Amino acid sequence: MLDKIYTAIGSPNIAFVKYWGTRNEKINLPFNSSLSMTLDKGVISTKTSIVFSKKFDKDKIIVDGNELNLEEPKNKGRFDIIEEARKKANIDAKALVVSHNNFPKGSGLASSASAGATLAFLLNKALELNMNERELSIMARKFSGSACRGIYGGIVLWHRGMSDDGTDSYSEQVLKKEEWSDLIDIIVLISEQEKKVSSKEGHVHTATTSELFRIRPEVAERHVERALDYLKNKDFHNLAEIIMRDSNSMHAVMLDSYPPIFYLNETSKEIIYRINQINEENKENIAAYTFDAGPNANIITLKKYKDEIIEKIRDIQGIKDIIVVEMDQSGPILSNDHLINDY
Ligand code: PMV
Secondary structure, rough: OOOOOOOEOOEEEEEEEEEEEOOOOOEEEOOEEEEEEEEEEOOOOOOEEEEEEOOOOEEEEEEEOOOOOOOOOOHHHHHHHHHHHHHHHOOOOOOEEEEEEOOOOOOOOHHHHOOOOOOOOHHHHHOOOOOOOHHHHHHHHHHHHHHHHOOOEEEEEEOOOOOOOOOOOOEEEEHHHOOOOOOOEEEEEEOOOOOOHOOOOOOHHHHHHHHHHHHHHHHHHHHHHHHHHHHHOHHHHHHHHHHHHHHHHHHHHHHHOOOOOOOOOOHHHHHHHHHHHHHHHHHOOOOOEEEEOOOOEEEEEEOOOOOHHHHHHHOOOOOOEEEEEOOOOOOOOOEEEOOOOOO
């Protein structure tokens, strides 16, 4: 257990129904349930290595070559779950964590979801904690809300929960990849810049200042219920409408915060218009746009429509890259290809 290097690979997830706004920012308790698709770690992933050793005098976390500062609020969750795992294992050795994302961090491509799920999974293995998936999703949630969903593959539901201690705010898989393997995400990379307002700040700011946010939890719960139905019936047309409505609803409450938060830019808006146009031409929804806390677009569609959609959006000014990603069948997995050699 000590002085042994463990490595895992996990991936981001893209929410069909969004989590935005916390009722408890310390342990990331949401106001509403949310629903996501885990993305293929063969294409987009976070790799993390960890070693616990008595040789270290403090926990050290290096992400994409930069050491993280424990004092920064957005990093606190990472250190907190290492401490929680250490207490569970009843040890006092400190950890060295080295992590690498193969996609831009902080650009609204859910790097925290990927990193959080991977770290929780790894802590469980490295310290032999024998936690089950539900417990792991609760631990990952404390790192970053969306990480709670990243413990599983397929389509994942995060139950908002009602209790103050968060024991009922966990995720579970609701659909396996093989049940609808045609669903894909076309990631449209527009900006690699880190967002101006971190999601950690944004969750609190919106929940405390937006008037529109008062109805958001009820709207999102309804979206979750309907999306679950459409997923079970493989009704893409109606699922797409819910995905687009929910993204619009989240960005509306962001804008309604005071002072407002904007994550979309002109290219994002052009993508929205273009997807609407494509759907109108087809007389049914063949694509759904969705945006997280950044301008990059995720276009959810079915494999058979991929080429048509890419062809019809590729000329939009400001697009830097287009990455096609399938659903992943699993959450994080172990790897023998370590990022730590000597320490
Ligand atoms: O998990 P966080 O704190 O980074 O929140 C991000 C939430 C969104 O990505 C904007 C939406 C979601 O449900 O993933």
